[in-house]
Amino acid sequence: HGEPFPIAGAIEDKSALTGFDMVSKLEEDDFARVRYVVDKVGPEYAHFAVIPDPFKISWRLRGGMQQLLMDYILDPELVHALARIATDYYKAAAEMAQAAGVDAIVMNGDLAGEETTIMSPDAYREYIKPSHAEIVEHVHNLGLLIIKHTDGNFWPILDDFLEVGFDALHPIQPQCMDIAEVKEYVAGTACxxxxxxxxxxxxxxxxxxxxxxxxxxxxxxxxxxxxxxxxxxxxxxxxxxxxxxxxxxxxxxxxxxxxxxxxxx
Structure with a gap:
């Protein structure tokens, strides 16, 4: 169970950004299983595609979350460049998912631990929120819904999630968030x-x-x-x-x- 964790990233420094492109690596076959499920199960059920959060894409490109968080302080220009790469990839992947027949996209990637967010709210607003806003608008323009997944206590940036326009929030971890309080707070705005x-x-x-x-x-x-x-x-x-x-x-x-x-x- 779980997923592979990078011990080295494709972007070791800013020099590696030259000509770096993730969009061209996408292929229709990447969504073959999605198309199979959509065709097999049929339209009476909702279908979702899971695409990593641009924050997650960025830290994987850098070889780990710790390195990216250090970049927040040491190399903001690199962080913004990574966010651009990740956002362009996400939008292209969402288009392919829509063509495969999904109804919604799940943006998968943790932004919080059980105490609070992984980065400060200010850092979220500087480095991640613009990507979220651009992606949500694009996904909505495709006629799809978008769900934000993050474990942990994301109360410090919940208002930002609502402002960005996520249609749903998952999974409201019971160890650190009271679902009744969250429901009261977001009622009528997000599922x-x-x-x-x-x-x-x-x-x-x-x-x-x-x-x-x-x-x-x-x-x-x-x-x-x-x-x-x-x-x-x-x-x-x-x-x-x-x-x-x-x-x-x-x-x-x-x-x-x-x-x-x-x-x-």
Missing amino acids: IIGNIDCRNLLVYGTEAEVEQGVKATIAAAAPGGGYIVSSSNSIHPGVRPENYIAMVRATGRYGRYDDLQDHQT
Whole structure:
């Protein structure tokens, strides 16, 4: 489980920026599996493509997050250049995803830990938010929705996310964000997704405990609309299959809006 972590990046210094291009590396075959799923499952379900956040693309190009965060202080010009590369790539990838038939894009990449954001809010606004705004506008112009995924406590930049125009926020990690508070804050502006604890509940809990957890989360977040049940990160290999099934069944039982009020007690 997980993903490869770079020990070296393609951009070792500013000299490597000359002629560097990620857009030309994109191929239609990169979205072959997306097209397969869209064709196989059909239009009655929503289809999503996951594309890394430009912040994530940037730190991978630099060989690690630590290096990019040092660049914030030591070489802002390089950081802006990386953001331009990542943003152009993202927009081109979104166009290919749209051509493959998806309904929404998930911008995947953590910007926060459990205490606070990885970078200061000012650094987010300087180096990342402009890319987010440009990408969100482009994705909307393609007729798609866009979901921002970040684990951790992103309260310090939540207003920025809303200003940028993300349609949904995922996963509202229960260890550091109260979903009822988030729902009240963003109601009518953005949808919220997630919050079913995949660190403890879905791994170690009983099926009955999962059902109660789903019921409580729906009661806190669903009234008025704008909540999608999901785990607090992913359905990773540590999740008990029985608990995943229990989560799905509980969602079906307690998640109908026409009788939601009856299940809140």
